[in-house]
Amino acid sequence: MAEKAYPLERYRNIGIIAHIDAGKTTTTERILFYTGRTYRIGSVDDGTTVTDWMEQERERGITIVSAAVTAFWKDYQINLIDTPGHIDFTAEVQRSLRVLDGGVVVFDAVQGVEPQSETVWRQADRYQVPRICFANKMDRVGASFDHTIKSIEERLGAHPIAMQLPIGSEVNFIGVVDLLTEQAILFNDELGSTPEYTSVPENMVDLVKERRAEMVERIAELDDDLTLKYLEGEELSIEELKTALRRGVLHNEVSPVFCGSSLKNKGVQPLLDAVVDYLPSPLDMPDVVGRHSKTGEEVSRAPRDNEPASALVFKIVTDPYVGRLAYIRIYSGVVKKGSTYLNTTQDKRERVGRLLRMYADHREDVDELHAGDIGAILGLKQSYTGDTLSDMNNPIVLETISFPDPVISVAIEPKTLADQNKMSEALQKLAEEDPTFKVRVDEETGQTIISGMGELHLDILVDRMLREFKVQANVGNPRVAYHETITKVVPETEYKYVKQTGGHGQYGHVVLRIEPLESGAGFIFEEAIKGGSIPREYIPSVEKGVREAVESGVVSGYPMTDLKVTLIDGSYHEVDSSDMAFRTAAIFAIREGVPKGRPVLLEPIMKVEVVVPEEHMGEVIGQINSRHGNVLGMDVRPGNAQAIDAEVPLAEMFGYATELRSATKGRGVFTMEFDHYAPVSEAVMKKISGS
Numbered sequence: 001m002a003e004k005a006y007p008l009e010r011y012r013n014i015g016i017i018a019h020i021d022a023g024k025t026t027t028t029e030r031i032l033f034y035t036g037r038t039y040r041i042g043s044v045d046d047g048t049t050v051t052d053w054m055e056q057e058r059e060r061g062i063t064i065v066s067a068a069v070t071a072f073w074k075d076y077q078i079n080l081i082d083t084p085g086h087i088d089f090t091a092e093v094q095r096s097l098r099v100l101d102g103g104v105v106v107f108d109a110v111q112g113v114e115p116q117s118e119t120v121w122r123q124a125d126r127y128q129v130p131r132i133c134f135a136n137k138m139d140r141v142g143a144s145f146d147h148t149i150k151s152i153e154e155r156l157g158a159h160p161i162a163m164q165l166p167i168g169s170e171v172n173f174i175g176v177v178d179l180l181t182e183q184a185i186l187f188n189d190e191l192g193s194t195p196e197y198t199s200v201p202e203n204m205v206d207l208v209k210e211r212r213a214e215m216v217e218r219i220a221e222l223d224d225d226l227t228l229k230y231l232e233g234e235e236l237s238i239e240e241l242k243t244a245l246r247r248g249v250l251h252n253e254v255s256p257v258f259c260g261s262s263l264k265n266k267g268v269q270p271l272l273d274a275v276v277d278y279l280p281s282p283l284d285m286p287d288v289v290g291r292h293s294k295t296g297e298e299v300s301r302a303p304r305d306n307e308p309a310s311a312l313v314f315k316i317v318t319d320p321y322v323g324r325l326a327y328i329r330i331y332s333g334v335v336k337k338g339s340t341y342l343n344t345t346q347d348k349r350e351r352v353g354r355l356l357r358m359y360a361d362h363r364e365d366v367d368e369l370h371a372g373d374i375g376a377i378l379g380l381k382q383s384y385t386g387d388t389l390s391d392m393n394n395p396i397v398l399e400t401i402s403f404p405d406p407v408i409s410v411a412i413e414p415k416t417l418a419d420q421n422k423m424s425e426a427l428q429k430l431a432e433e434d435p436t437f438k439v440r441v442d443e444e445t446g447q448t449i450i451s452g453m454g455e456l457h458l459d460i461l462v463d464r465m466l467r468e469f470k471v472q473a474n475v476g477n478p479r480v481a482y483h484e485t486i487t488k489v490v491p492e493t494e495y496k497y498v499k500q501t502g503g504h505g506q507y508g509h510v511v512l513r514i515e516p517l518e519s520g521a522g523f524i525f526e527e528a529i530k531g532g533s534i535p536r537e538y539i540p541s542v543e544k545g546v547r548e549a550v551e552s553g554v555v556s557g558y559p560m561t562d563l564k565v566t567l568i569d570g571s572y573h574e575v576d577s578s579d580m581a582f583r584t585a586a587i588f589a590i591r592e593g594v595p596k597g598r599p600v601l602l603e604p605i606m607k608v609e610v611v612v613p614e615e616h617m618g619e620v621i622g623q624i625n626s627r628h629g630n631v632l633g634m635d636v637r638p639g640n641a642q643a644i645d646a647e648v649p650l651a652e653m654f655g656y657a658t659e660l661r662s663a664t665k666g667r668g669v670f671t672m673e674f675d676h677y678a679p680v681s682e683a684v685m686k687k688i689s690g691s
Helices: 024-034 056-060 088-098 115-126 145-156 202-220 224-231 238-250 268-278 416-431 457-467 536-551 578-598 614-626 656-663 682-689
Strands: 013-016 067-073 076-080 102-108 130-138 160-162 164-167 175-178 185-186 196-198 254-260 287-290 300-301 310-319 323-332 342-345 348-351 354-359 362-366 376-377 388-390 397-398 409-415 438-441 448-452 471-477 483-486 490-499 506-516 523-527 563-571 599-613 630-637 640-649 667-680
Touching: 013 088, 013 115, 013 268, 024 067, 024 076, 024 130, 024 268, 024 287, 067 300, 067 354, 067 376, 076 268, 088 115, 102 115, 102 145, 102 268, 130 145, 145 160, 145 254, 160 202, 164 202, 175 667, 202 224, 202 238, 224 238, 254 268, 300 448, 310 397, 310 416, 362 448, 388 397, 388 457, 388 490, 409 416, 416 438, 416 448, 416 457, 416 667, 448 457, 448 630, 457 471, 483 506, 490 563, 490 578, 506 536, 506 578, 523 536, 536 578, 563 578, 578 599, 599 614, 599 682, 614 630, 614 640, 614 656, 640 667, 656 667
Parallel strands: 013 076, 013 102, 102 130, 130 254, 160 254, 523 563
Antiparallel strands: 067 076, 164 175, 175 185, 185 196, 287 300, 287 397, 310 323, 310 388, 323 376, 342 348, 342 388, 354 362, 354 376, 409 448, 409 471, 438 448, 483 599, 490 506, 506 563, 599 640, 599 667, 630 640
16 A cells, blocks of 8 residues: 555544543444444443453453554544553553544543543643543433533633533433534434434524524634634634634643433544544644754654654554554654664664554554554564654654553462463563563562552453463562652762772772652762763763662662762772772662661552542541541532542552442442652551561
């Protein structure tokens, strides 16, 4: 296929993002059905969905792995990514947002904005992803379009514009009124395949006029010329309104809101029209900016086929049938089958074996992928999530994706000797796929420790190991991933490593300054050597030694974070100095210096939201307090419920789901996500350090 089927302005790279259970996957399934990609509608409840194709996803009814799917609607190519809603899979959402041009945010019309919707909304803000909103589940008892819009405004600080009005409510929800065209769209048939466009029901005419006037005023405000026409009382055409609204969405000034019920097959086609009308094509996005991998200069690439090739690997998947798949988003140029490209992040050459266009778990081979496309490559040996592939002669490194550190770990051991080798291979493959999943061997106990973002996250990874890689393993109790840091500046710590042997000796001498940083700053190494007291070629070895030393702190051997180490001085020997000597000197200098900086242990604090019926409020607050939590506030929810916001140490949250269920007769639900690290209490410190 040498000719591109669709011009670039007819591409839409979009993601469906939302809180867990708001109906993302169901909405994706309907989009695939109505765009002619599937011939029957998949159901999450029956386990027949296309994008949730992993066994665990179908069993649990949740999305774990974001799947990339290509579909076509009214002469537009839509590359669609279905992302998970559960906070444990935040990496999946983040890497998807990095490569998307636009998003459809799905809300549960009964609940409105939920905690996870806030998280994904803020992540989308961070990557400046233009988005439209869809109030789903309009057929449910307690669903309210107005309440959803109000909560988008209040809880997200966004600027929603209602583009539709629901016809009928709850069980009697039968369609929507399009406020732009003042037409009613009814979904009468079972599959909703042929919406009926008709006039507005008589009992709604006045309301539609009033709401349309509000909408026109809001859209007119987005454009100076339209504002003028509007104030002079001129009629604004539908085309003018659409153009102004599109511009407003692209600049992230407004978010149009649509409504429907994906499960009942109502309202999805108008949503697809809105994707085409208001969300950006790759051409609407600013040119991608990166660095030249050799000179470090800033370079940009326009989304055109005649530019040098540049692509970002945003996901690695081990596919049971074809092996290691790398999902890529192409920002410029053309990526061709059989060609060689430079992985500028790793400085290694990679050959493209096969190129695939993905359709969830079914795939088709293509010869080339063009600027703006999303596809997958088979045959990359050394590329990982966040790496850049670029033209051999025009190297560019695109901004990588940064992921949060894991907060929970468990020890895992193979059941039999035969499982031993299979287990390390399986863990390596899973760690390649998921950047928030880490594997290490505890030097003292020899145990393999796996770390992730939450109990569910690790649960599913162990489950996948069993099913996909056929590895039987025993799993220990979950443990919290503590960190260590210092609270006081250590102006200097030095170490001179000198060893005389028969031949060449060893000589390395470093002077370091160690200082604490604010929470969440991570680890920074700097060098401030004056007058060449250590030659430049040894500085990477000093950094290597420092990084190795901060891997295990002095309080309880946990990794150190939120500190800065500066190499300020040192000396070398013409003959005896070596990389190893400087690395060793750096390790010992850190080990001697850190105890002088009043080290403390840090624990992950989780942001928890518990939604409970009012009558169980007292008991639930009591539970939170007994787990050393801190209640931050409460919020009334529809259906006589209350949402309690709290901060609780992760160590106290194990087993909470069971306790909450029994206290609320199964009616309470909670979500939690990592918020920040904070120093542990004296009691916990003593318990952990065993003193």
